[in-house]
Amino acid sequence: MAQDIGPEVVAYEIIDFAIPAPLTDVPGDVERGWTIVQNAANATCLICHAMPMPWQPDHGNLAPDLAGVGSRYNAAELRLRLVDPKALNPDTIMPAYYQAQGLNRVQEKYVGQTVYSAQDIEDVIAFLLTLTEE
Amino acid sequence: MNRSLWIFVAAFGGFAAYAFLAAGIAHAQAPDLSRFSVEDRKSGYVFLGEQVRALQDDDFQNPGMFAVDRGQRIWNTVDGEAGKSCATCHGDAAESMAGVSARYPQFDADRGAIINLELRINEQRMTHMMAPPLEYESEDLLALTTYIAGLSRGMPLEVNIEGDAAPFFEKGKDFFFERRGQLDLACNQCHDDLDGMMLRGDKMSQGQINGFPFYRLIWNSVGSTHRMFEWCNTSMRAEPFAYGSEEYLNLELYVAWRGRGLLVETPAVRR
Numbered sequence: 375m376a377q378d379i380g381p382e383v384v385a386y387e388i389i390d391f392a393i394p395a396p397l398t399d400v401p402g403d404v405e406r407g408w409t410i411v412q413n414a415a416n417a418t419c420l421i422c423h424a425m426p427m428p429w430q431p432d433h434g435n436l437a438p439d440l441a442g443v444g445s446r447y448n449a450a451e452l453r454l455r456l457v458d459p460k461a462l463n464p465d466t467i468m469p470a471y472y473q474a475q476g477l478n479r480v481q482e483k484y485v486g487q488t489v490y491s492a493q494d495i496e497d498v499i500a501f502l503l504t505l506t507e508e
Numbered sequence: 509m510n511r512s513l514w515i516f517v518a519a520f521g522g523f524a525a526y527a528f529l530a531a532g533i534a535h536a537q538a539p540d541l542s543r544f545s546v547e548d549r550k551s552g553y554v555f556l557g558e559q560v561r562a563l564q565d566d567d568f569q570n571p572g573m574f575a576v577d578r579g580q581r582i583w584n585t586v587d588g589e590a591g592k593s594c595a596t597c598h599g600d601a602a603e604s605m606a607g608v609s610a611r612y613p614q615f616d617a618d619r620g621a622i623i624n625l626e627l628r629i630n631e632q633r634m635t636h637m638m639a640p641p642l643e644y645e646s647e648d649l650l651a652l653t654t655y656i657a658g659l660s661r662g663m664p665l666e667v668n669i670e671g672d673a674a675p676f677f678e679k680g681k682d683f684f685f686e687r688r689g690q691l692d693l694a695c696n697q698c699h700d701d702l703d704g705m706m707l708r709g710d711k712m713s714q715g716q717i718n719g720f721p722f723y724r725l726i727w728n729s730v731g732s733t734h735r736m737f738e739w740c741n742t743s744m745r746a747e748p749f750a751y752g753s754e755e756y757l758n759l760e761l762y763v764a765w766r767g768r769g770l771l772v773e774t775p776a777v778r779r
Binding site: 435467473479487 | 689
């Protein structure tokens with residue numbers, strides 16, 4: 375089906391295992407990021423990661439705890455991790471949250487779509503940077 | 509909520525209440541699970557909480573037994589222009605069908621392809637009873653399949669992957685290792701690499717099919733292997749294949765072989 379129904383995917387450049395330039399001009403919104411990552415209907419990080427969110431049930435335990443991730447990585451590194459984790463580890467199970475092409479047999483309603491929008495990515499990065507305590 | 513969304517939420521979302529219960533009864537007495545694994549192959553039973561195990565263990569509580577009873581009635585019911593029932597030719601299924609499902613799916617010379625138990629039953633209806641096929645995943649086909657597979661309970665899965673079956677087996681194997689969907693995942697990434705880990709509220713199993721058709725609590729019904737494949741495919745946001753499709757039949761052969769030696773548990777009960 376059509377490849378053109380999804381949002382425009384913003385071009386980005388990977389430099390030294392990071393994506394230094396933000397995907398949008400609007401600075402990331404921490405509150406929005408906080409909401410996005412908890413959305414159980416949209417590939418929440420909690421499927422795989424524990425997060426410092428004690429009110430959330432059943433955190434996954436197959437990926438590193440995201441507590442302290444804001445002091446371990448900077449925005450550029452987190453951006454690559456979200457946009458294209460396979461650039462860091464080709465075998466990873468972590469989904470690319472900002473990839474619409476080069477995928478195999480995508481369910482029709484998701485064709486041409488990314489999991490997160492460019493602004494979602496920036497908002498999630500802003501939120502992750504607040505997770506500074508181990 | 510639309511269906512696929514629900515599937516996703518069900519896959520990775522809530523069920524906090526269940527997890528809470530399960531946590532509460534953990535660390536009771538370690539049950540003997542040796543019957544549920546062979547070498548490194550483990551039945552989904554091994555990964556269940558104690559309450560779900562108890563449901564499977566007790567035929568009077570196991571909700572899958574309704575399908576077995578219904579299947580037994582259908583076995584004995586005359587249908588189709590030939591005026592026959594399954595029992596007309598096969599007599600007492602407890603004897604004639606014991607061990608049969610453990611050898612399915614298998615290569616079928618007439619089809620020149622893989623056939624599973626569901627499709628074999630429909631083929632029997634059409635050729636021997638002159639009756640129309642039952643719709644895949646209909647209550648009646650599930651019931652008859654569950655009844656027949658249940659008669660192999662306790663027998664080891666033993667499918668033939670040699671000879672004519674070999675090329676189909678290879679395709680099924682490739683399917684298992686191929687990434688798909690918007691989340692770009694392959695079966696093996698979850699079921700080979702992560703068994704025993706928590707994926708949100710789900711304890712990851714090896715994705716074995718020795719208990720099918722099984723009763724799935726979140727579905728509130730019995731379901732086939734192909735419905736489960738569809739569910740896992742849509743969880744990774746991949747376009748599923750049709751029930752009874754060649755792709756799922758080949759996959760079913762590979763997955764059955766992958767669980768070779770595991771004892772049939774039909775009707776198993778799972779979350």
